[in-house]
Amino acid sequence: MSSVLVWIVYDIVEDGVRNRVAKQCKKFGLQRVQKSVFLGRLENNRFDELGEICRDMIDEDTDSVYLFPFCQEDFRRINVLGQGFDRKLVNDEILAKFF
Amino acid sequence: MQLVINTPGTLITQKDGIFRLKNQDKRFDVSPLKVESIVITNKAMLSTQAVALSLEHNIDIVFLDGYGDPVGRVWFAKTGSTAMIRRRQLTAEVNGEKGLALVSDMISQKLDNQFQYLKKLMYARPGKEAQFEKPLATINQSIEELKDLEARDENIRNRLMGYEGTAGRAYFQCLSQLFPEKYRFSGRSRQPAKDPFNAVLNYCYGILYSRVEKACILAGLDPYVGFLHTDNYNKKSLVFDLIEPFRIFAEQSAVYLFTGRKIKDDYFDVSENAVSLNTQGKPIVVESMNTHLEESVRYRRKNVKRKHIIQHEAHRLANILLADEDEKRPEWLEIKEF
Numbered sequence: 270m271s272s273v274l275v276w277i278v279y280d281i282v283e284d285g286v287r288n289r290v291a292k293q294c295k296k297f298g299l300q301r302v303q304k305s306v307f308l309g310r311l312e313n314n315r316f317d318e319l320g321e322i323c324r325d326m327i328d329e330d331t332d333s334v335y336l337f338p339f340c341q342e343d344f345r346r347i348n349v350l351g352q353g354f355d356r357k358l359v360n361d362e363i364l365a366k367f368f
Numbered sequence: 369m370q371l372v373i374n375t376p377g378t379l380i381t382q383k384d385g386i387f388r389l390k391n392q393d394k395r396f397d398v399s400p401l402k403v404e405s406i407v408i409t410n411k412a413m414l415s416t417q418a419v420a421l422s423l424e425h426n427i428d429i430v431f432l433d434g435y436g437d438p439v440g441r442v443w444f445a446k447t448g449s450t451a452m453i454r455r456r457q458l459t460a461e462v463n464g465e466k467g468l469a470l471v472s473d474m475i476s477q478k479l480d481n482q483f484q485y486l487k488k489l490m491y492a493r494p495g496k497e498a499q500f501e502k503p504l505a506t507i508n509q510s511i512e513e514l515k516d517l518e519a520r521d522e523n524i525r526n527r528l529m530g531y532e533g534t535a536g537r538a539y540f541q542c543l544s545q546l547f548p549e550k551y552r553f554s555g556r557s558r559q560p561a562k563d564p565f566n567a568v569l570n571y572c573y574g575i576l577y578s579r580v581e582k583a584c585i586l587a588g589l590d591p592y593v594g595f596l597h598t599d600n601y602n603k604k605s606l607v608f609d610l611i612e613p614f615r616i617f618a619e620q621s622a623v624y625l626f627t628g629r630k631i632k633d634d635y636f637d638v639s640e641n642a643v644s645l646n647t648q649g650k651p652i653v654v655e656s657m658n659t660h661l662e663e664s665v666r667y668r669r670k671n672v673k674r675k676h677i678i679q680h681e682a683h684r685l686a687n688i689l690l691a692d693e694d695e696k697r698p699e700w701l702e703i704k705e706f
Contacts, residue, residue, distance in 0.1 A: 295386055298401040361369070365371075
């Protein structure tokens with residue numbers, strides 16, 4: 270199954286809706302990198318699925334959700350200042366997580 | 369990813385469809401879509417909802433004992449197998465011929481792996497060819513004798529195991545010579561391991577056992593009905609048979625850790641006559657094994673990850689059992705990585 274790296278960025282007015290979108294992103298295995306920004310790797314059809322789920326939840330007159338697919342090359346060039354995310358975790362490179 | 373729980377007292381729960389691991393003030397959330405299996409090596413608490421969530425996503429929960437051997441697992445209520453495969457498996461075992469032909473294929477693949485691996489190690493050590501000569505010859509002889517075995521031979525089981533043993537001794541002796549002085553060992557030892565190498569190797573085999581068992585179950589094979597290792601009460605005979613061609617994966621990872629000098633004395637607990645991996649050593653070994661299984665090798669004209677080869681072969685075994693008597697049997701296994 271081919272997969273793609275995605276940024277999900279949203280601006281949502283209602284608290285309830287915003288929380289539900291965030292929960293969906295987590296459920297799909299994305300990592301929260303900022304309050305309204307998620308990042309991670311999705312299978313191609315999951316990418317479409319998440320888009321549709323978000324479309325159903327938001328109010329299209331006031332809210333916005335961006336789903337940005339991007340490539341490995343761009344991922345390597347990401348520059349993080351301050352508190353960053355775990356690159357390996359986001360990129361599905363962790364084979365065994367010890368806890 | 370594989371979730372390995374190795375902190376005692378970890379709480380595994382579920383929140384909004386996501387696994388949540390908690391231990392005092394440490395917390396880790398992970399989506400079931402990212403998890404392949406949950407391996408519990410220590411005391412932990414597991415909520416029924418978390419179990420249900422993992423069953424829903426085909427994630428198996430495996431419990432390991434102190435040696436890293438799987439003692440149990442949580443699996444779906446459905447076996448996913450057709451009754452037909454099981455019936456064929458039983459007849460192949462009772463009538464013998466097909467089952468024993470399969471087994472001698474598996475064993476000769478195993479010996480061939482040993483042979484090729486030693487050769488590969490030899491080429492990487494120019495000037496030291498002499499110490500490889502004898503073991504290579506011994507293994508080669510066992511391979512040749514195996515070819516001549518008649519399926520009707522009454523002692524076929526004993527003879528198979530005999531050749532396997534002779535080759536194995538030569539193989540491990542040769543490996544030992546390649547190690548740093550203090551880690552050399554004299555032969556295999558299981559429960560308990562008598563030296564660090566055997567402790568690491570047993571742990572790697574343990575990981576492999578659970579993978580092979582899972583592959584059997586997914587392919588609809590009954591892990592308890594074997595061909596060479598005939599069934600004893602509660603013994604996973606088929607797993608012991610099917611693991612033979614794949615043992616090389618564990619051996620490669622273990623040998624690399626030692627020859628690559630990745631092993632430290634601190635990784636082991638040493639008691640009077642037993643050596644075992646401790647909580648410092650285990651992650652190193654698991655990491656090495658996982659990385660190795662994750663690598664792609666050439667397999668049946670395709671690039672396939674080693675871990676998937678196991679599943680492919682289990683499915684193939686099931687198909688061979690289902691095929692009619694006179695159908696031509698494909699080659700057992702062609703791992704082209706040497």
